[in-house]
Amino acid sequence: MTTAPHLPPHAAEAARIAAANRARAVPGRKVYVKVFRCDGPGKPSRWETFQVTVERGSNVISMLQQIAANPVTADGKKTTPVVWDSGCLEEVCGACTMVINGKARQSCSCLIDDYAPAEGDTITLEPMSKFPVVRDLWVDRSRLFHNLKRVKAWVPIDGTYSLGSGPTESPESQEQRYVMSTCMSCGCCLEACPQFNLEPDESAWDTSFIGAHAINQARLFNEHETGKRLKADRLDTLAAAGGVNDCGNAQNCVKVCPKLIPLTESIAVIGRAVTIHAFSKWFSGR
Amino acid sequence: MSQHRVIVVGGGLAGLAASVRVAEAGLPVDLFSLVPVKRSHSVCAQGGINACNEVARQQGYSEYEHFDETIYGGDFLADQHPVLEMANWAPKIIDLLDRMGVPFNRTAEGMRDLRLFGGSLFKRTHFAGATTGQQLIYALDEQTRRYESEGKVTKYEYWEFLWPIIEDARCVGIVAQDMRTMQVRAFRADAVIMATGGCGLVFGKSTNSIICNGAAAARCYQAGVWYGNPEMIQVHPTAIPGADKLRLMSESARGEGGRVWVPRKPGDPRAPKDIPETERFYFLEEKYPAYGNIVPRDIATREIFDICVNQGMGVSGENQVYLDLTHKDPEYLTKKLGGILEIYEKFVGVDPRHEPMKIFPAVHYSMGGLWTQFTKGSYNPSEPRPKHKSGSPAPLGADVGLGMQLGAINNMMTNVQGLYAFGEVNFAYHGANRLGANALLSCIFDGLFCGVSVVNYVRNDAPSKNPASDMPASAFDRVVDQENKKSQRLLSTVGQGSADAATNPYLIGKELGDEMTAACTVVRTEPRLEQCLKKLAELKDRYARVRLPDDAPWSNQSFTYARAVGDMLAIADAVALGAKGRKESRGAHYRTDFPDRDDTNFMKSSVARFDAASRSTTVTFEPIDASLILPTARTYGKKDVDAGAKKPAMAGAAS
Structure with missing residues (x-):
């Protein structure tokens, strides 16, 4: 070996x-x-x-x-x-x-x-x-996928018609996004998380902790040139109940991720973005 | 506004691309999948997706050459017009995926990076690490989730397709079963798109996911849909042998410079790094100086098989050869191939950056599948052109509609009206052998291009006058009854005494896989195929007496599996009969008793038809559309070499 x-x-x-x-x-x-x-x-x-x-x-x-x-x-x-x-x-x-x-x-x-x-x-x-x-x-992991909807984990393209290529991107940015994008929605990070608990009541899903996987996906799409058009929506969700502030900083997630995704880094990045977003909303009055 | 609905069965690349395209056109989609769609088998595709690109174009490549390579690579068996259209669309598909945020590898300037792949001398393969399929399906999964959140797509995950509902020769829905509650019910639809992938599990262990048993296609086939070129099964040259499956080692390992070799001395006990260059037999590079390690898959597979099985030169006397990347910079390898090297490391416990991998061929892809139609586009030369000379100017531009007519309602429609087949489950595009990195392309192309055909069919053809929602319930109830009866028969066997080896569904499945692998993969002969058909008859007989281990009315997986075994047997019959009928060698189909290609009699599609009354299969050979390119011998510039001769090792074309 x-x-x-x-x-x-x-x-x-x-x-x-x-x-x-x-x-x-x-x-x-x-x-x-x-x-x-x-x-x-x-x-x-x-x-x-x-x-x-x-x-x-x-x-x-x-x-x-x-x-x-x-x-x-x-x-x-x-x-x-x-x-x-x-x-x-x-x-x-x-x-x-x-x-x-x-x-x-x-x-x-x-x-x-x-x-x-x-x-x-x-x-x-x-x-x-x-x-x-x-x-x-x-097990039924529907909630894990539901939480991807909460953070609008997609690039809001104009549709599938032929409209030319996407934005260019540096190799460094691609390497960073690629790692985040290898998340296979397996749920290891959620199983290990003290803040993410079994919630059979679907109506409580939108206010329960969203999980490291979804926070990482929010970061992935916030860092894409077109994906960032939904950044404010994502940060609104992540500032609310069940958002990034519910993370207890146990750091278990990053240790169990089979794809070695820097989950705690993503949580930190999103945490800062949520704070800045809150200030700018407060100052702009929107 | 409209009461029309479209059903998509299968949530891989083809199914998701179709869902997005149809939903975008304003038709509600019901999407059925055995698994949460994000976990579909498309995630396993590693190497990349082919398309003409600006760099290659300026080196003399073109969409036309991509088309020509695909036809040549497929040994002139594919209908030619659809392939032309696919190649023309390929650059648009890359652009769209790029807009969706796929993290394609980048050059220093920020452009999409490219790699070399089998069957081409130009870099025309776009990639995202070595998990390109995963990254592409995630992008389409995300777009589908977006439509789902807008109410335009309804997902039925963990639902199994059981049977198409065909009324007055028109498909008007499906019967499906919830794999958790076991509820069986009918769903109405004005068009049904089958996008259910391949049938690797028919061969037991393969590179396919556990869900790729071909049962959905087999059910359509038994319901009257024709099956084209069933015998065309791709055996991938490089896989990692394993206890539960044979894990793929992507062609990109060779595209990035990987070299295949064995020691010149059979059974050489030395560690690979102790064997000097001159004592290594780089047999692909020596035999195919132009293409080297990136010859098409069927050729690489036969050469590896020949080295190991016929010449006894496999590493350590076993059926394995080295796939060597150790001459490349480890950091470069991690960037370009990290995902697949990790798989080897995790499952074998050896780091391929420092030690050559040991690999052997494995069943990988089904070029054959549900028979589909198309409407030719506007390019119709008076006679076919000779094979394109690589790098010479393209004889025509890449306009949309040259190959297939966009929106024609029969594009990728099966012989049953309203029942479409997209992606690996159809038989279009790849002929007798698929080129690496063309599968992701054909799946997405079908979804996007032929999705328009589905929309037009629903809006302008039979469904517009007589929508499925207005049909009497009896047609739907009848098929639900049929499926419930089948289930009851199987479940009633629980408790009728224990299954013995003859009636255990898992053992029947295993024997089926062993037999199909032995008789219907790399090398085929008439007597062995005859023997295989006898074995299949025996297995069918035993299956009729199958005993199930569990009659639980909830999440009964062994029942689901046992039911699928019956369908796998039907596909196996078609594969073996197709292989027996095709008395020639072409692409992946190699007959030692008919080693040459026979264009006069067999440049034809084999079409399998199932007779429900006698439960028997007939195979006929039917003309193909070969109106664009004249067939030539498919040699890839092969030379005769002697394994013993110590020639200076040549650098692979890819390195």
Whole structure:
């Protein structure tokens, strides 16, 4: 394993531990997958444990596939296949996010060798707790997408007719926007955030904390030449209840973001912009 | 004002581009997707999107040459007029995406940066890091969200398309199921756009997302929509083998200078960095001096397959070759290719900036798909031109409407009136092999260009006289009943005794994938295809006795999967029968028993038709529109070389 100088310290440390585990993992071993299950909203939850066989390169997805093909618990009880959300399986769609050994991350990029390197080790899977459970590990993240509407996370173009090219942009600006734009709406930052909590009442969504992902998107579009036409609208939303001032500065978000997006920097930038926006509104009387 | 509605099935690039275009024209859109649309498979596209651009133009490139490359790359199987129009529109599409805020990589001056890609000697691929598909779909997702917030688009996410409603030979809606509540219901529409992508899961492990099972297309096919060129399946040369899927390693790795090689000595035990240049066999560069590592995908795939399987020269004696970027500056690599290098690092645990990647081909894209029509544009020469000489002046300008007539109602309409197919799910544009970075283009082009056709059809054709909203409920109820019966049959198998290996839906699915990969990918022969068809018959028989593991009335994923397996079997039949019928080699379809291209008999579309009564498939070969370019031999300047000879290694054309 070569070192990864491009990673920030917390990610480099995790990569180092993972690599050490991987180096001692033996293919063909049996490990346990412990899953926090629930048949649907309002139904009781339960733990179920499955024994699985690990091959080189096995990840949480391939273990769940193994369980689906033979849904029998470790103590021999017949059960139903575990339900989970997934898509691309290469950590670019965000679908398969769940809480693994207590921390939210994508299950596709979670290699069993990294987490359960020894015979008989256990890996624990739970649904994210900040969103309502649909079934088992599948949660409903509608609120996350709703919050993108709150900050008008789009460029207000005049339509799809041919109107020439967009604004030119410096490579530095592109590199900064690109990183912000790799947010795959997975919800890790929200799961880790003490200010973002489960809110089943949809009518309360517009006044509850909007989350780091949406604040970052507001910054992304405020920094685009055409996107900034909606800057005032975005800052109005982010100055109101549930906006950037609800951030408790725990800084958990930036540590769990799988795409290494500088979320706390975005929160700081938007925080300053909201203050300036409030002053200029006060002085201009608008 | 209008009671008309349009349904879009699928929220990838094609579906979102169509939704935006149709909503903008003032027709309300109902958008159905298996997943929140932002998570559609388009996110996996890495390398970029092709279009003629000002730099390339001043070096002698043109929209016409892009068209010519695409036809040549597709081995002269695609209908030519639609491809011409797509190439002409490409620069406009880049401009639009740019206006939407896509963070395309930039030059020092702030212009859009360009990279080299397969099948071209000009830099004509625009890109956003190495996650271009993700960035493009995000831009369209954002525009769709904007229309959604204005009430012009209604999303039905986690809804599965089950069947088209076809009344008097006209599509007037769909039946769909909420994957959470399992509710099945009909939705009326004056036009339905299928934008449901490819069918990689039919081959088991592929580069595709878990949702790309082809079931939606298969359901249309079984409902009477024709399926064109089913046998044309692209196997991408460079993927990372994995337990659950084969992850794509983008062609951009080669476009940015990546070199493919194996040790000249089979089984050489040395670490790659210890093998000197002279003892490395850069087989693509030696065989194809002009294109080198950026030969089209089918060619690169066959060469890698040949090196590993026939010549036993794979790295460490296994089916793998090196894809080497270690000669490039690591910082440059991070800027241009960060996203894909990260994937390799995360899933293999090795940093490809410092150690060559080990890769092998994997099923990637379906050039074939639902059969579609078009109306030719105004460019209709008296006879086809010879193949364009690269870099020579373009024989015609890039005006809109030369290739396809904008707004003609049949553009990308299937044989069923009112049922359209956009993006990967149709069979237009890519012929027998798709060029890298043309997929994103064809998806968005369909949405924007043919979206206008849908609007015109709804406003000016059959729906304007007899809108779906006025039709009697019986037509819709009948299809809901049909789907409910199918569900009940499957669910009733729970508790009828445990599934054994023969009746387990997951194992049937796995065997299907293994068989299709073995018989219908890189190399095909008559006896193996016969054997495959027998296996498919056996799997269909076993599927009829399938036993499900779960009868939950809520979010029943294993039921959803088991239902799709039945549809995947129908597509598999079409693929195998198409491959058996096409007794020639062309593009991705390579028959060792018919190694040459046969233009007289097979420069034709294979068209699969499903007979519902007998549940059987027939394949016929039908003429194509080849009125613009004369076919030539597709060699990419290949030379014969000897693996053992220690020739000086050549720099790749891309480096």
